[in-house]
Amino acid sequence: MRRRWLKGERLVTLLLLLPSVIAVAVFVYGFIGWTGYVSLSNWNKLLPDYTFVGFKNFLKLFAHPRFQIDLRNLAVFTALFLTGSLAIGFLLAVLLDRKVKGESIFRTIYLYPMSLSFIVTGVVWRWLMNPGSPQMGSTGINLLLEKIGLGFLKSGWYTDPRVGIKAVAIAAVWQMSGYVMAMYLAGLRGIPEELREAARVDGASEFQIYRYVILPLLRPITLGAVIILGHISLKIYDLIVAMTGPGPGFSCDVPAYFMWETTFHANRFAQGAAIAIILLLMVSLLIVPYLIFSVRREAEV
Amino acid sequence: MNATIAGGAGFVFRAVIKPRLIAGNPPDTFQLHAGLEVEGYSPETYLTPLDKLYEIEGWDKVLPKDLLKLLVYKGHYWGVPVNIHRANVLWYDKAIFKKYDLTPPKNWDEFFAICEKLKAEGIVPFVMGNAGGWEAPHLFETILVSTLGAEGYKGLWTGKTPWTSEGVTKALEILKKILAYVNPDYAALSWDGAGEYLIAHKGAMMIMGDWTNGWFMAKGYEGYGWAPVPGTQGIFDALSDTFCLPKLAPHPINTLGWLEVCGSKEGQIAFNTRKGSIPARTDLTPEEKAQFNPYLQSCMEDFARDAIVPSVIHGAAAIESWVTDFKDAINLFLATKDVAGTQKALVEAAETALAATK
Numbered sequence: 061m062r063r064r065w066l067k068g069e070r071l072v073t074l075l076l077l078l079p080s081v082i083a084v085a086v087f088v089y090g091f092i093g094w095t096g097y098v099s100l101s102n103w104n105k106l107l108p109d110y111t112f113v114g115f116k117n118f119l120k121l122f123a124h125p126r127f128q129i130d131l132r133n134l135a136v137f138t139a140l141f142l143t144g145s146l147a148i149g150f151l152l153a154v155l156l157d158r159k160v161k162g163e164s165i166f167r168t169i170y171l172y173p174m175s176l177s178f179i180v181t182g183v184v185w186r187w188l189m190n191p192g193s194p195q196m197g198s199t200g201i202n203l204l205l206e207k208i209g210l211g212f213l214k215s216g217w218y219t220d221p222r223v224g225i226k227a228v229a230i231a232a233v234w235q236m237s238g239y240v241m242a243m244y245l246a247g248l249r250g251i252p253e254e255l256r257e258a259a260r261v262d263g264a265s266e267f268q269i270y271r272y273v274i275l276p277l278l279r280p281i282t283l284g285a286v287i288i289l290g291h292i293s294l295k296i297y298d299l300i301v302a303m304t305g306p307g308p309g310f311s312c313d314v315p316a317y318f319m320w321e322t323t324f325h326a327n328r329f330a331q332g333a334a335i336a337i338i339l340l341l342m343v344s345l346l347i348v349p350y351l352i353f354s355v356r357r358e359a360e361v
Numbered sequence: 362m363n364a365t366i367a368g369g370a371g372f373v374f375r376a377v378i379k380p381r382l383i384a385g386n387p388p389d390t391f392q393l394h395a396g397l398e399v400e401g402y403s404p405e406t407y408l409t410p411l412d413k414l415y416e417i418e419g420w421d422k423v424l425p426k427d428l429l430k431l432l433v434y435k436g437h438y439w440g441v442p443v444n445i446h447r448a449n450v451l452w453y454d455k456a457i458f459k460k461y462d463l464t465p466p467k468n469w470d471e472f473f474a475i476c477e478k479l480k481a482e483g484i485v486p487f488v489m490g491n492a493g494g495w496e497a498p499h500l501f502e503t504i505l506v507s508t509l510g511a512e513g514y515k516g517l518w519t520g521k522t523p524w525t526s527e528g529v530t531k532a533l534e535i536l537k538k539i540l541a542y543v544n545p546d547y548a549a550l551s552w553d554g555a556g557e558y559l560i561a562h563k564g565a566m567m568i569m570g571d572w573t574n575g576w577f578m579a580k581g582y583e584g585y586g587w588a589p590v591p592g593t594q595g596i597f598d599a600l601s602d603t604f605c606l607p608k609l610a611p612h613p614i615n616t617l618g619w620l621e622v623c624g625s626k627e628g629q630i631a632f633n634t635r636k637g638s639i640p641a642r643t644d645l646t647p648e649e650k651a652q653f654n655p656y657l658q659s660c661m662e663d664f665a666r667d668a669i670v671p672s673v674i675h676g677a678a679a680i681e682s683w684v685t686d687f688k689d690a691i692n693l694f695l696a697t698k699d700v701a702g703t704q705k706a707l708v709e710a711a712e713t714a715l716a717a718t719k
Contacts, residue, residue: 105403106379106407125693125706189549190546193545195485219546308696309692310693324375326681326685
């Protein structure tokens with residue numbers, strides 16, 4: 061009697077989930093599989109050509125000077141974006157945790173950038189970081205630096221190949237550190253005051269409290285932030301399009317932008333698919349261990 | 362029959378058109394550059410040949426022979442040309458030239474002499490904007506025309522002229538030298554942003570296609586002079602906008618009507634007086650020609666007698682994948698200034714493309 065009742069309920073659950081499961085299977089995993097198939101093909105004109113060529117597209121990519129620069133840019137961008145957002149986000153959270161007056165106003169202000177799309181951020185920061193020239197005068201940040209007497213800090217920003225993607229990282233950090241701040245703020249609120257009291261009684265300085273008590277307890281949040289920021293960083297595209305384009309000497313170019321150009325301008329669909337698969341693998345290196353870790357933890361509980 | 366897509370130089374709409382062509386849901390027509398750009402659309406599969414229309418309208422009698430040669434691909438006509446733009450034009454600010462008693466340079470030595478003089482005076486000798494990634498390669502293309510001549514330049518794209526030749530090395534050296542005289546913020550500006558330097562009399566010279574003329578008119582700036590790019594006198598580096606008919610166009614009869622207008626004299630005069638380019642047809646009467654502004658009239662004269670070479674950046678001379686590789690090599694050169702390495706990259710790009718089109 062009981063068994064039949066359970067079976068009925070299971071059936072209903074299964075039927076309710078089925079549409080979503082099918083949709084995900086087709087539109088996510090099906091398309092991933094199709095992209096993988098195309099990346100192993102020879103489709104390099106508008107007309108599809110599915111002859112199997114093994115890993116030729118991947119080998120050509122890694123030997124391509126532009127792609128090598130892209131990977132380097134991506135590494136620099138990810139490093140700056142992650143450390144910048146985490147550091148500034150944590151700092152802001154610590155400052156706001158002091159129960160200051162008007163905390164909610166500050167919190168809202170710091171969170172605002174996250175609600176913008178990368179396109180808006182890109183366009184605004186493109187104006188801010190346009191260096192101007194000696195003849196037409198400085199503009200944006202350079203103009204501000206001049207006016208407050210810090211003219212020596214002026215830079216070519218994204219027009220200078222040595223700076224390049226680092227300028228884009230500044231814009232990205234501006235956008236996402238508010239989000240990290242919100243996460244850390246919630247985490248800090250979750251730490252019982254008794255722990256801090258106990259540490260203070262034991263003679264720890266404020267700094268030591270943060271280092272040995274609070275930060276370790278915030279580790280899950282740091283991990284979550286790294287995963288989310290990391291996968292945003294690896295797929296970064298619209299910020300580049302809106303802000304800098306590939307930049308002089310491809311100093312602002314990223315794999316996702318190269319993927320768009322090589323697919324729709326050079327008609328190299330198979331090469332574009334190969335870049336997509338490489339991006340997928342890079343992101344899974346981040347996400348898959350995290351998923352395994354969190355599933356295992358839930359199983360333990 | 363409509364759907365506008367924002368974004369200049371045709372670069373953005375291609376990402377929308379191509380998937381629609383593959384999916385069998387094309388628009389009635391779209392802009393196609395005359396020349397090998399059509400290869401990127403696999404026309405035998407996706408476009409309708411327009412040979413019959415050409416015959417009925419008699420276009421093969423009024424369009425110049427060199428243009429007709431460009432319009433043919435795999436034995437058929439695929440697009441109807443509405444205009445001709447010239448790529449190898451040097452624009453200069455007349456006020457600055459008058460102040461420093463300068464004349465438009467006829468060769469690169471004169472050009473660099475002018476640059477030196479103006480640099481000492483605190484004026485940007487040569488302005489450029491490369492935010493679109495194609496403006497600097499456009500400049501390089503005109504330099505190639507000047508160092509290789511019309512036949513040598515044309516041979517680059519057919520395999521007759523090797524990319525290892527002296528002319529290419531010299532062109533790269535000239536580009537490297539020019540970079541010492543450009544405005545430092547060129548990476549942040551598009552070509553019209555660079556044009557602002559001329560309007561403000563802070564920059565002296567600019568090399569850009571003659572859509573610049575239309576832009577100057579729109580900005581109300583009349584103090585500009587023009588000359589062929591140094592070393593390219595008598596050569597017309599041409600590109601042409603055409604309209605085509607996809608095989609699965611929803612309204613083919615209407616589209617054919619539109620294409621007839623595009624190729625007609627009245628249509629071309631109406632279109633080009635607004636756009637700032639010259640008609641593709643060569644059978645205009647002097648009264649009709651007088652409707653165009655001074656630059657365009659001199660352009661029409663040049664077009665009738667100069668040697669016509671196809672532009673590569675604007676889709677005439679080479680297939681799209683080659684154009685992309687060419688652009689990438691030059692954009693990298695702007696930062697590395699590595700002549701030998703870039704020449705090698707250009708050689709490889711040519712080999713890949715010529716092998717693919719065999």
